Amino acid sequence: MSDRRQTLIDLLTTACAWGAGVVFLYASIDKIQHPAAFAQAIANYRMVPAVLLHPFAWYLPVVEAAVGLALIVGWQRRGAALLAVLMTAMFIAAITTALVRGLDISCGCFDTSEGGKVGLDLLLRDIVLLVAAAVPLVMRRDRWSLNAWLGRGQ
């Protein structure tokens, strides 16, 4: 593979990791600030048993923040990308079932207020996020990352 092509692939990998990382980090902030409102947003999907609402509302945003930071700085990036893919797949499943069941609810994606209703546009956005998160997961090279600079990323 030519150097130029490899550089383009490295650029694409880093851009996708940064993009997905920023989205995850940004999405976590309001949820960490307002855990009760986020628990309500989860409850509205009617998928999580009541007994798990609070642990889920407390833990998920912190995982999102950790994944976002790891994707941006390039520390444990493949693992972060794997978690990002799994979480986004979970979000897509939740949104799809909400749409199928005709639930008119706010998504609870970026802020826990009433805004951001569940809809097809949200589903498409999450599919784009899924693809972006998958790129750093499947790429073997991780050139511009903290792990690479520390000599453990290749």
Add this chain to the structure above:
Amino acid sequence: MRRHHWYHALRQAGSLLLLAAAASLVLWAVRSDRLPLLADPDAYALDLPVPMISQAEARRFYEAGSHLFIDTRRADAAGGIPGALVVREGSFADDLAAVMDFVYPEDSLILYGDATPLPVAAVAIRFLERGYRNIWILQGGLTAWGLGGGPLREGSSGDE
């Protein structure tokens, strides 16, 4: 090589999850607005598609025989309210067809589950889609019904 790549990703994901768990515990310990570990299902003003009905009111309707009680729990769930009809989300069309002669859209239905209203709401939505309008969800479900001294029958919900 490929196996090593995925093993590496899994190991990193595990370490991130552990790190996040530790951070969550620290956050939970230091924040004054932390949530209790277990949620009270009734503490959330759930965006339910139908209203809830209190145990006392439901009991009055039960004794008057004015409302139909619908058991939405899974087929092998133990016990139930005597006389309740079984209609579950997973087999809604078949279950409704089986009780169609007894349940009309103008009837008043009280739906119940184990305790939480969340799974019951899914069945309520299916009834709404079929044109039923007089639907309530039993607050506290069968658990509260039994604790409150409501009549119970033995056997599985599918025996009715």
